Amino acid sequence: MKTTSLTDYIIERLPEIWQRIGEHIFLTGISTLTAVFVGIPLGILAFYRPGLRGPLLGIVSILQTIPSLAMLVILLALFQKIGVIPAIVALILYALLPIVRNTLAALQGIAPEIIEAARGIGMTEWQKMRLIRIPLGIPVIMAGIRTASVAGVGIATLAAFIGAGGLGEFINRGLALSNTRLIFLGAIPAALLALLVDFVLGFIEKVCDPKRNRHWSHRFRFALKLSIVLIPLFLLIPVFISFSPWSSQTAGSSEKNETKGINVVRIASKNFTEQLILAEMMAQMIEKRTHLSVDRKFNLGGTIICHEALKRGEIDLYAEYTGTGLMAILKLPAMNNPDEVYHRVSEEYLNRFNLVWLEPFGFNNTYTLTVRKQDAVQNQWKIISDLIPMSSKLVAGFSGEFQERPDGYPGFQEIYGFKFGEVHDLDPGLIYQALAKGAVDVIDGYLTDGRIPAYNLISLKDDKKFFPPYYAAPVVREEVLSAYPDLREALAPLGSLIDNTTMRALNYEVNGNRRGISELVTEFLQDKEVL
Amino acid sequence: MIALDQVSKSYDGVSRIINNLSLEVLEGEILILLGSSGCGKSTILKMINRLIDPTEGRIYLDGKDIQQQDPIELRRSLGYVFQGIGLFPHLSIRENISMVPHLLGWPEDRINNRYRELLELVQLSPEIHADRFPDELSGGQQQRVAVARALAADPDYLLMDEPFGALDAITRDSLQQEFLDLKQRLNKTIIFVTHDIIEAVTLGDRIAILHEGRLEQIGTPEEILENPATDFVRELFAKSVKFWKGFKSIS
Ligand SMILES: Nc1ncnc2c1ncn2[C@@H]1O[C@H](COP(=O)(O)OP(=O)(O)OP(=O)(O)O)[C@@H](O)[C@H]1O
Ligand SMILES: [Mg+2]
Numbered sequence: 176m177k178t179t180s181l182t183d184y185i186i187e188r189l190p191e192i193w194q195r196i197g198e199h200i201f202l203t204g205i206s207t208l209t210a211v212f213v214g215i216p217l218g219i220l221a222f223y224r225p226g227l228r229g230p231l232l233g234i235v236s237i238l239q240t241i242p243s244l245a246m247l248v249i250l251l252a253l254f255q256k257i258g259v260i261p262a263i264v265a266l267i268l269y270a271l272l273p274i275v276r277n278t279l280a281a282l283q284g285i286a287p288e289i290i291e292a293a294r295g296i297g298m299t300e301w302q303k304m305r306l307i308r309i310p311l312g313i314p315v316i317m318a319g320i321r322t323a324s325v326a327g328v329g330i331a332t333l334a335a336f337i338g339a340g341g342l343g344e345f346i347n348r349g350l351a352l353s354n355t356r357l358i359f360l361g362a363i364p365a366a367l368l369a370l371l372v373d374f375v376l377g378f379i380e381k382v383c384d385p386k387r388n389r390h391w392s393h394r395f396r397f398a399l400k401l402s403i404v405l406i407p408l409f410l411l412i413p414v415f416i417s418f419s420p421w422s423s424q425t426a427g428s429s430e431k432n433e434t435k436g437i438n439v440v441r442i443a444s445k446n447f448t449e450q451l452i453l454a455e456m457m458a459q460m461i462e463k464r465t466h467l468s469v470d471r472k473f474n475l476g477g478t479i480i481c482h483e484a485l486k487r488g489e490i491d492l493y494a495e496y497t498g499t500g501l502m503a504i505l506k507l508p509a510m511n512n513p514d515e516v517y518h519r520v521s522e523e524y525l526n527r528f529n530l531v532w533l534e535p536f537g538f539n540n541t542y543t544l545t546v547r548k549q550d551a552v553q554n555q556w557k558i559i560s561d562l563i564p565m566s567s568k569l570v571a572g573f574s575g576e577f578q579e580r581p582d583g584y585p586g587f588q589e590i591y592g593f594k595f596g597e598v599h600d601l602d603p604g605l606i607y608q609a610l611a612k613g614a615v616d617v618i619d620g621y622l623t624d625g626r627i628p629a630y631n632l633i634s635l636k637d638d639k640k641f642f643p644p645y646y647a648a649p650v651v652r653e654e655v656l657s658a659y660p661d662l663r664e665a666l667a668p669l670g671s672l673i674d675n676t677t678m679r680a681l682n683y684e685v686n687g688n689r690r691g692i693s694e695l696v697t698e699f700l701q702d703k704e705v706l
Numbered sequence: 707m708i709a710l711d712q713v714s715k716s717y718d719g720v721s722r723i724i725n726n727l728s729l730e731v732l733e734g735e736i737l738i739l740l741g742s743s744g745c746g747k748s749t750i751l752k753m754i755n756r757l758i759d760p761t762e763g764r765i766y767l768d769g770k771d772i773q774q775q776d777p778i779e780l781r782r783s784l785g786y787v788f789q790g791i792g793l794f795p796h797l798s799i800r801e802n803i804s805m806v807p808h809l810l811g812w813p814e815d816r817i818n819n820r821y822r823e824l825l826e827l828v829q830l831s832p833e834i835h836a837d838r839f840p841d842e843l844s845g846g847q848q849q850r851v852a853v854a855r856a857l858a859a860d861p862d863y864l865l866m867d868e869p870f871g872a873l874d875a876i877t878r879d880s881l882q883q884e885f886l887d888l889k890q891r892l893n894k895t896i897i898f899v900t901h902d903i904i905e906a907v908t909l910g911d912r913i914a915i916l917h918e919g920r921l922e923q924i925g926t927p928e929e930i931l932e933n934p935a936t937d938f939v940r941e942l943f944a945k946s947v948k949f950w951k952g953f954k955s956i957s
Contacts, residue, residue: 289794291757295792296805
């Protein structure tokens with residue numbers, strides 16, 4: 176597709192941009208507001224109970240140091256849910272430190288003579304707090320709220336990682352597709368939003384400061400204070416109402432779909448191009464060939480997130496790879512025969528999780544080590560074992576998943592008996608670019624990745640047959656299959672439709688030629704006459 | 707009547723800031739607590755108000771032991787002008803003065819009448835000053851407001867801790883004169899702390915001279931001047947005798 180002009184590009188996506196901004200404000204707003212209602216009392220508690228002060232501040236400080244993604248994943252495990260709830264909880268936890276700390280500092284910072292006077296004229300503890308400490312401490316407390324909100328806008332971009340929406344959606348998708356424009360589409364509004372929040376709260380901070388603006392008439396001051404409380408509520412209520420279908424979808428279950436009277440199938444994908452293409456294919460087939468409607472929950476963080484969501488019935492199907500199912504999910508030892516793997520996986524999934532593997536799409540997207548073509552030619556690398564002599568000088572860039580999985584780098588070292596000199600943890604979306612630009616020398620490429628030809632890279636042959644077969648196939652909840660029997664039928668034509676070359680080409684269309692996925696998929700399916 | 711009965715106070719458990727002090731404040735008088743800086747004058751006022759508790763001894767207010775009273779109610783029934791003023795910087799003059807009546811739950815219109823009355827009493831204008839904030843008044847005006855706040859709920863007793871301490875001599879003079887007028891009209895029992903001998907003899911019905919936590923002498927200015935009980939008192943007043951003679955000849 177020809178590159179559209181930037182303005183067209185933005186105008187086209189304007190409705191979604193607004194939606195994502197709305198979600199973003201909702202996520203940040205509701206979590207900061209909650210953190211205010213929790214954090215200020217905690218700050219007051221810490222003020223009155225010096226014994227609690229250390230532990231309390233310690234805990235909120237530690238919470239702050241947990242890396243955001245780790246926090247999201249921990250909460251995901253804790254809540255057993257993808258979507259808005261764990262994202263909001265994570266944001267609340269991050270917002271606590273500045274609010275608690277500033278509240279405590281504000282209360283402690285009041286001049287002792289003023290407190291003595293308040294006590295001396297006969298104020299109770301509560302009256303001192305309400306009439307003296309809080310009003311005088313407001314500017315410091317507000318500064319804490321402001322810090323928390325601005326940071327919250329930034330952290331909320333990560334919420335998309337667990338399917339909670341927001342401007343991070345664009346960033347995630349941009350990373351998955353290595354599409355810089357998409358990344359900016361999320362990053363720039365998020366930055367502007369942060370500036371706006373900073374400005375608005377800065378203004379409110381000034382209004383609340385008892386040392387300023389105090390000659391505004393009482394009625395005006397009262398109206399202003401009232402509006403400071405009410406405006407966010409009024410802003411949040413419609414946002415909340417309009418997004419509640421969105422939030423209930425995320426948290427919803429299949430029963431909910433039926434009570435709504437529409438039959439919805441929720442399709443998920445992991446966060447890379449091929450997954451998005453496969454998910455879109457399944458979605459279009461179901462939309463065209465059944466009366467079901469599709470809820471696209473694409474771009475979830477990774478295998479575990481998709482699998483857990485599927486098990487819990489938060490999504491109905493996604494495309495999984497046999498090798499991943501075998502080793503990462505079932506934790507079974509590696510096997511080499513593709514059919515054996517498929518049957519083993521199907522059987523175990525059905526028994527353990529009530530999940531059904533449908534017919535594979537046909538291609539094998541196994542891991543492979545990938546290098547620059549130019550290096551391969553120069554050093555005569557053809558198979559993985561060719562790397563051994565130079566391995567200690569080579570810098571590897573591996574995705575986090577590859578570094579951890581038994582069928583990834585750990586197992587690899589055992590079978591091949593060597594390590595790389597340095598290993599960097601890279602986002603799967605950036606890995607090919609990093610290799611092409613020379614930042615690393617070896618990556619864990621996928622055999623079908625369109626970026627391999629696009630960036631002039633080459634995959635090395637797995638001479639020790641370490642990597643198990645990774646045939647992709649739809650994995651569906653059995654419950655859903657029996658509730659909607661035509662689902663299996665609708666997806667059947669996708670079976671064995673796509674070989675390695677085709678998949679690589681489709682991936683390249685998206686990553687190399689920047690084609691839109693839904694349009695590309697429609698064209699492909701029509702071409703194959705299955706739609 | 708306020709009575710201190712063998713009161714001692716120690717902050718650190720070793721040295722006594724106040725040592726075995728007994729003292730009576732008579733109905734309707736101004737008793738001056740006179741002593742050098744750090745001798746425990748503020749500590750005495752704070753103990754009467756229960757901002758701090760004595761280590762030993764008892765304090766009686768109208769015959770009742772203040773330790774048996776609710777401290778909040780006690781404090782609201784005593785007017786207190788704090789050393790260093792202690793106005794609330796975020797509240798207007800009107801709000802500062804109305805605070806105690808507000809805490810006592812007075813109806814709104816009564817509070818409104820009261821603060822105007824008080825502002826006029828301390829020679830400030832309700833129209834000009836009521837809606838200003840403490841830092842928008844001069845030091846002398848702030849002192850007046852502090853006095854007005856202490857008088858707000860019309861207490862029988864007034865504790866005044868160096869109310870004119872931080873003022874220049876001219877302002878202090880005129881405030882002292884106003885204060886004497888005020889006292890005539892109000893008929894309160896007042897404990898007035900100062901380390902200024904001239905202020906003590908100008909304002910006091912009686913003077914209690916404190917030194918190192920002990921009461922050196924208590925009596926009317928004349929009694930003390932004519933019969934200093936200790937060397938300390940004698941030396942203290944020696945410098946002021948000339949002034950005192952002049953003062954007496956005028957009155
Ligand atoms: N909270 C406290 N802890 C320990 N020592 C204190 C405390 N408050 C006052 N003191 C000490 O007690 C002594 C008497 O203090 P106080 O404030 O009563 O003095 P003062 O006579 O009012 O002096 P000034 O004229 O300077 O106001 C001082 O030596 C002071 O350092
Ligand atoms: Mg003092």
